[in-house]
Amino acid sequence: MLNEFTYCRRLFYLEWVQGEFAESADTLEGRFKHRRVDRERGDLPDHDDLPPEIVQARSVLISSEKYRLIARIDLLEIEPERVVPVDYKRGSMPDLPEGAWEPDRVQLCAQALILQDHGYRCDHGIIYYAGSKKRTMVPIEDELIERTLALRDELIETALGGSIPEPLKDSPKCPRCSLVGICLPDETNLLFEKDMKGGENRRLIPARQDALPVYIQEQGVSVGKKGDLLTIRRKGKILKEVRLMDISQLCVFGNIQISTQALRELNTRNIPVCYFSYGGWFYGYNTGMTHKNIELRIRQFRVAANQEQSLDLARIFVNTKIRNCRTFYRRNHPSPDKKTVDELYRLSTRARHVKSSDILLGIEGAAAKVYFSKFAELVKAEEYKKDVSFIFKTRNRRPPRDPINALLSYAYSLLNKDLMVTLLAVGFDPYLGFYHRPRYGRPALALDLMEEFRPIIADSVVLTAINNNEITRENFIFRAGSVALDGEGRKKFLATYERRMDTLVTHPVLGYSISYRRVLELQARLLGRYLNGEIKTYPAFLVR
Numbered sequence: 001m002l003n004e005f006t007y008c009r010r011l012f013y014l015e016w017v018q019g020e021f022a023e024s025a026d027t028l029e030g031r032f033k034h035r036r037v038d039r040e041r042g043d044l045p046d047h048d049d050l051p052p053e054i055v056q057a058r059s060v061l062i063s064s065e066k067y068r069l070i071a072r073i074d075l076l077e078i079e080p081e082r083v084v085p086v087d088y089k090r091g092s093m094p095d096l097p098e099g100a101w102e103p104d105r106v107q108l109c110a111q112a113l114i115l116q117d118h119g120y121r122c123d124h125g126i127i128y129y130a131g132s133k134k135r136t137m138v139p140i141e142d143e144l145i146e147r148t149l150a151l152r153d154e155l156i157e158t159a160l161g162g163s164i165p166e167p168l169k170d171s172p173k174c175p176r177c178s179l180v181g182i183c184l185p186d187e188t189n190l191l192f193e194k195d196m197k198g199g200e201n202r203r204l205i206p207a208r209q210d211a212l213p214v215y216i217q218e219q220g221v222s223v224g225k226k227g228d229l230l231t232i233r234r235k236g237k238i239l240k241e242v243r244l245m246d247i248s249q250l251c252v253f254g255n256i257q258i259s260t261q262a263l264r265e266l267n268t269r270n271i272p273v274c275y276f277s278y279g280g281w282f283y284g285y286n287t288g289m290t291h292k293n294i295e296l297r298i299r300q301f302r303v304a305a306n307q308e309q310s311l312d313l314a315r316i317f318v319n320t321k322i323r324n325c326r327t328f329y330r331r332n333h334p335s336p337d338k339k340t341v342d343e344l345y346r347l348s349t350r351a352r353h354v355k356s357s358d359i360l361l362g363i364e365g366a367a368a369k370v371y372f373s374k375f376a377e378l379v380k381a382e383e384y385k386k387d388v389s390f391i392f393k394t395r396n397r398r399p400p401r402d403p404i405n406a407l408l409s410y411a412y413s414l415l416n417k418d419l420m421v422t423l424l425a426v427g428f429d430p431y432l433g434f435y436h437r438p439r440y441g442r443p444a445l446a447l448d449l450m451e452e453f454r455p456i457i458a459d460s461v462v463l464t465a466i467n468n469n470e471i472t473r474e475n476f477i478f479r480a481g482s483v484a485l486d487g488e489g490r491k492k493f494l495a496t497y498e499r500r501m502d503t504l505v506t507h508p509v510l511g512y513s514i515s516y517r518r519v520l521e522l523q524a525r526l527l528g529r530y531l532n533g534e535i536k537t538y539p540a541f542l543v544r
């Protein structure tokens with residue numbers, strides 16, 4: 001970790017104090033190149049009993065109380081007179097007078113100091129850069145020792161300090177950093193400085209995610225694991241195989257069996273499993289270990305207990321939701337009426353200045369009434385307008401009593417699931433919110449964050465599915481006054497939903513293009529940055 005600390009103080013803090021980890025092409029390649037030296041082999045003899053010929057020991061764990069250092073040495077070359085630590089690095093040898101990057105030299109020096117403390121003669125080390133297949137010799141000299149010990153002291157102080165170091169500014173280190181999507185260096189700097197007018201913001205994180213959700217709704221199938229594949233079988237016959245590395249979450253509907261081996265692998269890889277009833281009600285999830293970022297949860301609980309701070313956030317969530325509803329209505333109505341637009345504007349403005357969460361609740365309810373009273377006017381598909389059983393009058397649920405309400409409920413359920421999974425991945429407790437108060441079984445924080453996305457993701461998917469004739473009369477089941485989608489309807493609706501999640505959108509504050517799926521994660525991380533005190537306000541996702 002001295003290496004990471006020397007590279008970037010914040011990287012060290014994120015990885016070692018907050019327990020963040022993200023796999024990147026570089027870390028995967030590094031692990032692959034390291035696989036041989038990571039296997040423990042050979043012994044380290046006593047310093048006064050070194051063998052007459054050169055021998056090697058691999059993956060040697062050694063520590064020093066005197067120096068307060070511990071290291072795993074990739075390879076030790078044991079010579080008759082001395083020992084030489086050899087460190088393997090994935091990249092190429094830099095064109096520097098020292099022949100090695102500073103973090104690598106510091107790491108090697110720490111290993112040499114530990115060896116010296118155990119009585120070995122160790123006056124130099126070797127760094128092997130696999131990228132250029134070159135070894136470089138690093139002498140353990142006073143200047144390097146002084147630097148290494150100073151960095152060690154600073155590291156201990158930073159780890160115990162309890163506050164995350166600031167991100168680097170415009171650093172060429174960031175684009176190669178595996179934690180860039182978690183750290184958000186440019187975004188945090190930009191929002192901290194409130195310099196939102198300035199030129200283009202660098203987008204250091206990928207616009208889209210490579211891994212995608214897998215939905216299984218075929219009843220009676222079983223999910224297993226075969227090597228690096230997830231298999232879906234019926235009566236032993238394989239129906240489909242999916243590479244585990246391509247899965248972001250596994251969503252199962254109804255009676256689907258999952259083997260222990262598959263569950264364990266999914267847990268190990270931090271791929272959540274989301275359980276839905278056959279009809280699409282999201283009722284649970286299963287994940288690996290809880291996220292290690294306890295600092296974030298402590299701050300979440302602290303702010304949730306503070307009425308004023310909670311109300312500040314609640315105002316932002318509700319104000320943004322109403323404004324996004326207003327924009328959605330204006331964009332999708334053939335001739336939006338001024339009264340509705342003005343009323344939504346008035347309510348959103350009131351939400352921004354309200355003094356109590358009860359009044360805020362009332363404003364949100366009033367805005368929802370105005371918005372949904374006009375929702376049916378956004379529908380173009382004829383069959384949803386002619387047939388009385390299809391006509392949407394107002395929002396109703398549990399159970400939904402018309403097709404549009406059935407679609408809305410289903411869309412909110414999917415969005416809720418995605419936010420739950422995102423919040424868990426970021427390190428939050430999804431059950432403690434700032435606007436939605438705690439109640440048994442209610443994912444209050446997921447519901448908080450969902451507010452700004454309801455119209456622009458969920459309602460938008462519903463309208464697309466209807467107006468593009470993707471979901472038609474045949475896809476609904478009418479039973480005892482309630483309406484639900486049939487299996488085929490759910491399948492088609494999931495495809496529409498996933499398409500929306502994959503759509504690129506320009507972030508209103510950061511100015512770059514990013515998919516809605518990534519936006520959810522970005523907003524959750526920005527909320528974390530706000531709770532950590534790194535940015536002054538939560539920058540809600542307000543569409544223009």
Ligand code: SF4
Nearest residue numbers: 008011168174177183
């Ligand atoms: S992205 Fe940049 S600032 Fe953030 S941890 Fe990595 S190197 Fe440090």
